[in-house]
Amino acid sequence: MLNNKSILITGGTGSLGKALTSHILKAYPQVKRLVIFSRDEQKQFHMAQDYPADKYPQIRFFIGDVRDKERLVRAFKGVDYVIHAAAMKHVPIAEYNPDECVKTNIHGAQNVIDACLNTDVERVVALSTDKACAPINLYGATKLASDKLFVAANNISGNSPIRFSVVRYGNVMGSNGSVIPFFINKKKEGVLPITDVNMTRFNISLQGGVDMVMHALIHAWGGEIFIPKIPSYKITDVAQAIGPECEHRVVGIRPGEKVHEEMITPSDSFYTYDLGKYYTILPSVTKWNLDSFLKEFNGKKVTPGFAYNSGDNTEWDDVETLRKLIKDHVDPTFTY
Known part of the structure; x- marks a missing residue:
């Protein structure tokens, strides 16, 4: 489906952006x-070394910020x-710099939507958390x-065939x-702060995130809003998997942290459907026929x-599983 198509990734020099590029x-x-769109010229420079123009002529590197709508329109x-x-995603940094977070994550999102509607973009997938x-x-x-904003953008697309959707997943x-x-x-250092x-926390690999997108x-x-069925892990098991000989020092929850993460609340359940590999939360009113959608994907409404939260999950990654996943997906040289 993507052959002979032009694709742009905002935040394309981030972890998921690079994994998407490779895939x-x-x-x-x-x-x-x-098109790799990001505001970090240093990361673009290093990424360009991995994808030289003579070997990858289809790649373009585009410096820009989602806060700049004119630049987005040109790029799109x-x-x-x-x-x-693209997003500001570090919780403590966002707490300390709230206005900057709002500019990027909310105003930037609306800029992306407006730029898509003002060009000929056909499909948009936004990453959530x-x-x-x-x-x-x-x-x-x-x-x-x-x-x-991305869900509601479908309501203002008029006769355009553009489709906006969201993927939401854990760490x-x-x-x-x-x-x-x-x-x-x-x-x-011999100490792991718990x-x-x-x-x-929920756990998903980079490839799992790519597959969802x-x-x-x-x-x-x-x-x-697509949500994957993925395992959870206990932070104490992560510490045991990585540094069993280290001191596991309890330091307290940071500002803005939860003990357990959620992806579907009881209030969401009235609009949530089980599609097999994924759940999806649908808007209360859709532009398409719900029965046709459920038939297409064999969807069933949840009770x-x-x-769906990480503490009550039925699937878990234990210490041994985590060690294998770390070696396979994070650091092939990992030892404990």
């Missing part, structure tokens, strides 16, 4: 153009599909607002700033009051 080039060698000209991965579900920190609140194993590389780095011994890009009808 698209391997799975769709006839892709017409792949001739683009068929947009994957919106489990922290957008019943948010208690600013980052989660801005991403919830972003989700709402990406090994992504920049996540706990596993943080613990691996802290291991040499925020709360009861803390749990591609599923939404290809199969979305417009307005869905009223259903919730």
